[in-house]
Amino acid sequence: MAGERRRATAVDVARLAGVSQSAVSRCFTEGGSVSAEMRTRVLEAARRLSYRPNAIARSLTTRRTNxxxxxxxxxxxxxxxxxxxxxxxxxxxxxxxxxxxxxxxxxxxxxxxxxxxxxxxxxxxxxxxxxxxxxxxxxxxxxxxxxxxxxxxxxxxxxxxxxDNPLGARLVAQALVAGGHRRIAYLGGRPSAFSEQERGSAFRAALAELGLPLAATGEGDYTYDSGHREALRLLAGPDRPDALFCGNDAMAFGALDAARTALGLRVPEDLSIVGFDDVPMAAWPSFSLTTIRNPxxxxxxxxxxxxxxxxxxxxxxxxxxxxxxxxxxxxxxxx
Amino acid sequence: MAGERRRATAVDVARLAGVSQSAVSRCFTEGGSVSAEMRTRVLEAARRLSYRPNAIARSLTTRRTNxxxxxxxxxxxxxxxxxxxxxxxxxxxxxxxxxxxxxxxxxxxxxxxxxxxxxxxxxxxxxxxxxxxxxxxxxxxxxxxxxxxxxxxxxxxxxxxxxDNPLGARLVAQALVAGGHRRIAYLGGRPSAFSEQERGSAFRAALAELGLPLAATGEGDYTYDSGHREALRLLAGPDRPDALFCGNDAMAFGALDAARTALGLRVPEDLSIVGFDDVPMAAWPSFSLTTIRNPxxxxxxxxxxxxxxxxxxxxxxxxxxxxxxxxxxxxxxxx
DNA sequence: AGCGTCGTTGCATGCGTATGCAAAGCCGCT
DNA sequence: AGCGGCTTTGCATACGCATGCAACGACGCT
The missing domain is CATH 3.40.50.2300 (Response regulator)
Known part of the structure; x- marks a missing residue:
């Protein structure tokens, strides 16, 4: 019953049940025309042989692989x-x-x-x-x-x-400005990524509408490491930004770690950080990341x-x- | 050239190249016996038709799906x-x-x-x-x-x-004891998991060999949340443990957050935490988790x-x- | 009783490819 | 020239299943 060298085929089942191979096929096909008696006989034989239809062969005829x-x-x-x-x-x-x-x-x-x-x-x-x-x-x-x-x-x-990336970016811009931030920086992801193009330009445009220029800009690649690296650069100089919007959560985590651990900044007292995506980790107490929920x-x-x-x-x-x-x-x- | 309703088959290629279907097959099969001239003719025809062998049909005859x-x-x-x-x-x-x-x-x-x-x-x-x-x-x-x-x-x-889970657990026990810890707790993962059974019992045994009982025990399920929850329980009472070994990194992250954020403990001054797996995140500055590297x-x-x-x-x-x-x-x- | 209808079954074929076999061609050898 | 051996090619078939078609029987109707 177990570990046969060769798997049972519809022909094997048909032989055991004393019916044709087509009948077996119809028993395993949605909407197949089969009588109740036939079905039970075939299913019983199939059970005894541990038969399961070969999805590869099935796909060949149905032209559907699933x-x-x-x-x-x-x-x-x-x-x-x-x-x-x-x-x-x-x-x-x-x-x-x-x-x-x-x-x-x-x-x-x-x-x-x-x-x-x-x-x-x-x-x-x-x-x-x-x-x-x-x-x-x-x-x-x-x-x-x-x-x-x-x-x-x-x-x-x-x-x-x-x-809707532009909407997400606008929400961040509005909230940051409403929260009193004036030196707002943006840390973008891979420039070739569609989402980066939308988020970056929409954020810039939204800030401009609110009468603020972008205080600083970084270019990452959506990884934690790039967020860490760019945050160090953006936050190290004079005129430190008071808010940083990151193109995704992973970079925001990197930036958060850089700000707190490497630079000794308090978040959010010294610096506000906002991400994008709302991955499950964003809710972890260590990060407690304010972010845009990508549903x-x-x-x-x-x-x-x-x-x-x-x-x-x-x-x-x-x-x-x-x-x-x-x-x-x-x-x-x-x- | 693009977006045909039906994909080209080996027969189509054969017809265009003026050869048999078997010849086409042999051109796309490792070690097929084909002359150089035949190969170039067939490959050219295949290119013009954007032909690629149908892996489904191939699998049916070779009995290999990859x-x-x-x-x-x-x-x-x-x-x-x-x-x-x-x-x-x-x-x-x-x-x-x-x-x-x-x-x-x-x-x-x-x-x-x-x-x-x-x-x-x-x-x-x-x-x-x-x-x-x-x-x-x-x-x-x-x-x-x-x-x-x-x-x-x-x-x-x-x-x-x-x-080698038992070895990993022993390494942790020895290092913690050598580091001067005396109230050592263990936070296990899903009890039904094989790794948990090995890690838990080996850790217990190794500590016993070193003359120490287990100070406390928690039961999680390998998730961050369970690590957070159990750490709160284990660390809240009197006679707080001075070290906690977690069955995997995810629980260690949860425990770390619980200890630092919820309980205000300093890690590692007040409490040592060790994980198991060494996932990439363990190297993040926020965690800087001491752990066993599962290679x-x-x-x-x-x-x-x-x-x-x-x-x-x-x-x-x-x-x-x-x-x-x-x-x-x-x-x-x-x- | 005769007819049409419907549900059920088997037969035959096709899906696209790989491969055993035989035929054909070519080479070098005697 | 004749032969054996090797390479290259095509023919035919098989892989396991789904499905169109026809055959068959049961049933209800007039």
Whole structure:
């Protein structure tokens, strides 16, 4: 009963049950036309042989694999694993299997990174922020539905969902100014990232509307280390900023540590720090980070709905969602 | 050239190149017998049609999918994403695709969690610490190589690799005692986890050998929150411990925050805290956590070697590796 | 009794690729 | 020239399953 050298096939089950292979197939297919008696006989035989339909063979005929290509970068920071966790759980609960496409496919469209797509994925979801437009075009050419998270692309047949970054940046600017800050600095992420472009320019614009220039600017790459490094630079000189808005939470953690541990500053008394994303860690007492909540659960739910809709009707009109983030007030900023 | 409704098949390429389908197949197969002229003609035709072999169809005939089932629990803490990242990168670099099996399959051997295995994975790697022995037996019955990380199981045909937890626990006990601590507490993880059983009992035994009883004990579940909660309990009463060994880093972070923020203790002056795993975050200035390094890179490399060896020869002798961890001295403990 | 309808079953085929086998071509050798 | 051996190629088939089609039987209707 266990550890057979070869797994049982539908033919084996059919022989044992004394029916045809098609009958077995129909018993395991949604909406198959089978009598009650037939079903019990087949299922009993299947049970005895520990039979489970071969998803590979099934996919070959149905032209549906239930595999969803998931393009993502590193799982380094705290945000990506959180997103990945939510997304894969959601896919699984809808009977889809995520198939990981690792690495920045910017220059690897025919490289080993894309090998996953040879498995005939039903759709591709891109969550990596740094995928180049060229790579996106390459993915579009696959002839498979393409869903984008974290960037707003206006292209036919490409659905996307992306937190309203400009709104988030405006919320921070308004709150900081209302809180009495006057020397406000900005620490941006990877300049090539879509989210960075939106957050940075919107923050700048919002401050300008409020009559303030940006006191200082840093350029990080969304990692803790870059946040630490840039914060040291921004906060070390004279005319120290009294507030720092970071392009994501990971950099905010780095900046927080740099300010408190390396520079001996009090947060938020000497310096207000605000992040973006609201990863679970932001609520830890050590950080108690004031930040913009990027509503991941909500976004993933919408993303999955978009996916199902697109799979059901490849010609449905393209959609672009921009859910609104909110400001989460904690202890790292005087607001 | 882009966005065809149907992807090109080997037959399409063959027709365009004026050769047989087998010839096309051989051009894309390692060690296929093809002349140079034939290869260039076929590859040119393939390029023009954007042809890539269908991995699904290929798997059906070769009985090799290059898919590796990866059983893991939540990606919540800092350790699991780190391990997952390393493992999936390693698999990809060896031409394998990870196929995620989510959730604790303890009670879901025929549930949707196991649906991934219907894709005829070549092997299964279990990294979830809480998979029940019954589930392990179920996986063994699949007739597919089974590799276990983080638990030492002596079973025929099951390879495993697991950090030497008893050694790690002993290192901590010795260092704490040598550092002058006398009231030493232990905060364990999920009792059902193999690692917890080893770490807890070895720590207790090592302290006993050094002539010290355990001052106090807490029971967490490897999460930050449980570390925070249990630390509050352990450190609030009279006769406060002067050292706390936590079953993993995540709980140590929670304990650290509880001690410093909620209880106003100085670390390491009032209290030494030691973790286990050495996740990247442990090196952050805020934590500067003294901990036991669970050599993930090393472990994954060995795991991948074991996997390749097992795939090459299903009847090779079973192996069990127990790499030695080391103590990483940082700022959270007086040692 | 005769007919049409519907539910159930088996037969045959196709999905896209890999591969054993035989045929064909080429080489060098005697 | 004739032969054996090697390389290259095509033909045919198999992998495990889903599904269109036809066959069959049961049933209700007139």
């Amino acid at each position: 595999l969803i290509g998931v393009v993502m970068g590193d799982l380094d920071g705290p945000f990506q694993p959180y997103l990945f966790e939510t997304l894969t759980r959601g896919l699984a609960s809808r009977g889809k299997q995520p198939l990981l496409v690792r690495g920045d496919p910017a220059d690897a469209l025919d490289g080993p990174a894309m090998a996953a797509l040879d498995y005939q994925v039903d759709a591709v979801v891109v969550t990596a922020g740094s995928v180049s437009p060229a790579a996106i075009r390459g993915l579009m050419a696959l002839g498979v539905p393409l869903l984008l998270y974290g960037r707003a692309v206006e292209a036919d047949g490409v659905d996307s969902i992306c937190c 991941v659960d909500n976004i993933v739910a919408i993303l999955l709905d978009m996916l199902e809709r697109r799979l059901a009707d490849p010609d449905a009109p393209t959609v672009l969602h921009r859910p609104a983030p909110v400001l989460v007030r904690r202890g790292s900023a005087r607001l | 898919l590796i089932g990866v059983v893991m629990g939540d990606l919540d803490g800092p350790f699991q994403p780190y391990l997952f990242e390393t493992l999936t990168r390693g698999l990809a670099s060896r031409g394998k695709q990870p196929l995620l099996v989510r959730g604790d399959p303890a009670d879901a051997l025929d549930g949707p969690a196991m649906a991934a295995l219907d894709y005829q994975v070549d092997a299964v790697v279990v990294t979830a610490g809480s998979v029940s022995p019954a589930a392990i037996r179920g996986l063994m019955a699949l007739g597919v190589p089974l590799l276990l990380y983080g638990r030492a199981v002596e079973a025929d045909g099951v390879d495993s690799i697991c950090c 993930v890179d090393n472990i994954v490399a060995i795991l991948l070697d074991m996997l390749e060896r097992r795939l090459a020869d299903p009847d090779a002798p079973t192996v069990l590796h127990r790499p030695a961890p080391v103590l990483v001295r940082r700022g959270s403990a007086r040692l």
